[in-house]
Amino acid sequence: MDCNKKNCELAPDTCEALVAAVGAANVKVTEGGVTVTVCSTEQVAAVAKIAKKAKVTAAVCGNTPITVTFSEEMQKVEVVPEDYAVKAKAGATFQAVIDAAAAQGLILGAQPFHAARTTVGEWMGSNTPGYGSYKYGTARDAVLNLEVVLKDGTVIETGYDDIGAYMSAYNLNQIFAGSEGAIGIITSATLKAYPAGVTKSFAYEIAGGLAEADAAVQALIRHPNLKPMRFTLQVADGKTMLFLDYQGAQAFVDTDAAETDAILEANGGKKSDAVYKPACYKFKAVIPIANLAKSNAKMAMIVDRYTALVSSDSMDDIKATIETCGGRKACGWAFADGNIEKIHDEATSKFMRDLTGFLAEPNVDDIAKSGDKLSRAYNDAIHEKLVEAVGKDNVNESGPERLLYCHDLAPLPKLAGIAFDNIPDVVVRPSTTAQIAAVMKVAYKHGIAVTPRGNSTWGLGGAQPAFRGIVCDCSSKFNKIVVDEKNMTVKVQSGATWKATLDACMAKGFIVGSYPSSFPAATIGAWLSTNGMGIGSFKYGSAKDNVLDMEVILSNGEVLHTGYGDMGNYNSGLNLNQFFVGSEGTACIFGTVTFRIHPMGVIHPLAYDFENLADANPVIQAIIADPSIRPLHIAWSDHYHFEHQKMAGLHAPDVRNLLLVTYQGQENYVDMEIAVTDELAAKFGGKRVDDSIASHEWDERCYEFRARKVGIGEIPAEVIVPAKTWGKFVDECYTGFGVMKMDIGGIIGVMVDNQTTLFMPYYFKDDEMMTGMLAFAFNMYLGDRAEVYGGRSTGYGIFFAGNLDAAHDANTVALMRELKTFLDPHDVMNPGHLVCGMTKFGIGMSHGLSSFMFKMMQTIKKLMPPEHNFENNIKRFKFNKYAEEKAEDRKHVLGRGYE
Ligand SMILES: Cc1cc2nc3c(=O)[nH]c(=O)nc-3n(C[C@H](O)[C@H](O)[C@H](O)COP(=O)(O)OP(=O)(O)OC[C@H]3O[C@@H](n4cnc5c(N)ncnc54)[C@H](O)[C@@H]3O)c2cc1C
Structure with missing residues (x-):
């Protein structure tokens, strides 16, 4: 290695440091920089630190001064069948992962189309649909854990290798999807795998284009059980070929085939012997599936019940499609060329860029001081501003009311409240996202704590104030529910209960994916906020897995739109749909949320x-x-x-x-x-x-x-x-x-x-x-x-915040604490919870x-001696029983009262 070569733009001491870190044989001078071959996470971290010191970029792909490549050691794949998981180093090809899993009777959910030339790291950093996405989601949905080296050399782990990351604070698992290397270098991934069974391919021919094929597509997506691995339409020579792959136990795949035959027959399709051949068109758009019939694209990959990724060899076709169907260009390099600004609103794209910058190098020293001089005291002037924000009737400072809002369901003696300033100064009851945003702006300006509250059933003190301030009661008036049968979504304000939401969906033949067993009282925003597990999670995942879009109100009152209404957020930068879940009210207040709903059967x-x-x-x-x-x-x-x-x-x-x-x-x-x-x-x-x-x-x-x-x-x-x-x-x-x-x-x-x-x-x-x-x-x-x-x-709230240090390694916890400061520099979002x-x-x-x-x-x-509270209480509460018996004995007669 000769760093004095003219074409190496790195300073000699940087090259020497790289040589010291990975060995001379592993540093090669290339056009404009060096390529460094690493064989361990520690080496990646060392390279990142050197790059940071030299103020240059080190990345796996792209024209960066330091290009990182992975040695054989960093291409290892280990299948752990009993965990239904594959642990793969980032340099492994995805094909190697697929093959290793197949040898153990397992299949990977989402697979890149070019698995032989796509590495695990690349696939994890993308937010692109692939083979299997319709059934199992995209790369981000497969993540159990990622090991990542941030740009300052810090190594973090986003989740857990053999258990799901529920109620484990900020959800870092899915934020690297779509980051395209901008946040750091992914060094290994633990991915979910599924029992394979058999996979069978089917093809159908439909005369005409996507317009003619639409009826069949709409019928297929409305079937409660059909979940093909491949769901692709190719248009050529006046006909559309529909290719479907079904995977599972033989008997179920046979039933899938029979059901599909019937649907296609009823919708103008003819079974064909054609074999799927990949077609690759340069120009792509992501469009709502409801408008598929209007597209003039050559190919459509159905990504989920909401989204089609259409492509064509003509940019004009794609432009016309976006014009007629809605949707947006599929963005390969979201953070390059101002792409992100083209596909998200101003506040959301700015947030994505800021978040990317922060995560790459978490340093909050400056912003941490921004709240130092705030008064943090509630007063009449703030009262007036809250009245302006939500209306006089929705600002309540009465003593009994504030007492009611000073705790949640936690069965603690009143004495326990002494440790916290848990009686709020005021309770507000907003009914729109704009009102919540206005409340947050006031709180942010003056440094007043805001505690978002649903129906306070959590029991870990999440909705209990720690520093007085404002309780934002979401459940009273922010609870509207709109079921959209056509698009199979429900749009719901975050204060609605899961029961009301489920009832509204069931009345129209749908169910929400999952809900907590406390669903009669538990609210939408709160369950997202705790990233809980519940009824239906085994089939449909947790609440976050069913989010299509949401409004998120940040600490400064900015409102983000994390997705795209009734369409999936693929090829669109970071996955913000899942990012805020688990933040326990410390990072945002959820506004209106759009969920996928599922045909009930x-x-x-x-x-x-x-x-x-x-x-x-x-x-x-x-x-x-x-x-x-x-x-x-x-x-x-x-x-x-x-x-x-x-x-x-x-x-x-x-x-x-x-x-x-x-x-x-x-x-x-x-x-x-x-x-x-x-x-x-x-x-x-x-x-x-x-x-x-x-x-x-x-x-x-x-x-x-x-x-x-x-x-x-x-x-x-x-x-x-x-x-x-x-x-x-x-x-x-x-x-x-x-x-x-x-x-x-x-x-x-x-x-x-x-x-x-x-x-x-x-x-x-x-x-x-x-x-x-x-x-x-x-x-x-x-x-x-x-x-x-x-x-x-599980869960932290006010009482168990200390457990965060036991739930993640020290680097990851430190990152989460800094993330809190980044998201809430004035420390007004539920302070004293989760991270501290x-x-x-x-x-x-x-x-x-x-x-x-x-x-x-x-x-x-x-x-202490063993307890017998139950038996003792039965004896004590026999009087209740007498009272009930007495009540039953007395008959109420209309007009005469009790007899
Ligand atoms: C009998 C029983 C059964 C339960 N079963 C389950 C279960 O199956 N699974 C499960 O996970 N939990 C369960 N729980 C716990 C609890 O009911 C859930 O966590 C539920 O989601 C809390 O809803 P809530 O509206 O009462 O929230 P609250 O207690 O009011 O708030 C909980 C947290 O969410 C935050 N928050 C509230 N609203 C918002 C918002 N709009 N935006 C941002 N943050 C917000 C609060 O600040 C707080 O940190 C159960 C509890 C009981 C008593």
């Missing part, structure tokens, strides 16, 4: 009884391993759960330990899924119980803690653990109940996805005595145990302090 719950709860493990694992059956929801309840309901005088089924598996979709598919599940359950000792029991449990899915009827605290210890450890973790919960001398409530929980399971073992707790607080030690105990299995406890649990005395609830306190609680709890 039928919903059929089944239930299987097992002698021991852990006996259900092989059935659960076999369901996950099946390439076609996909329950809407999998949940379980153990025998204690039912026994306590009976003891509380409630109706409960006569079962031991119940596995509830609920299917949804077109009836013939649901019947097939039921048949497979019956067979699996019978094989492993599960007895199917009457469907009325399953329906009862499904109907009661939002009343998990029914035994509370006896008037007692009932608290779940929520943890997530890798799905593969389900059976062992059941035992772990029972052991924990014993070790911690808990008053056992029962074990309930849900499967979240192929990698993740949510356990909610719950216990009864004395809410009246201060010592009742000690029972919380079980939550810490179980969180610690979950970590041993590769899991963790802070009491009013200025004592931070740091990880060290919290761990110490929680360990103390555990020790004391273990020394």
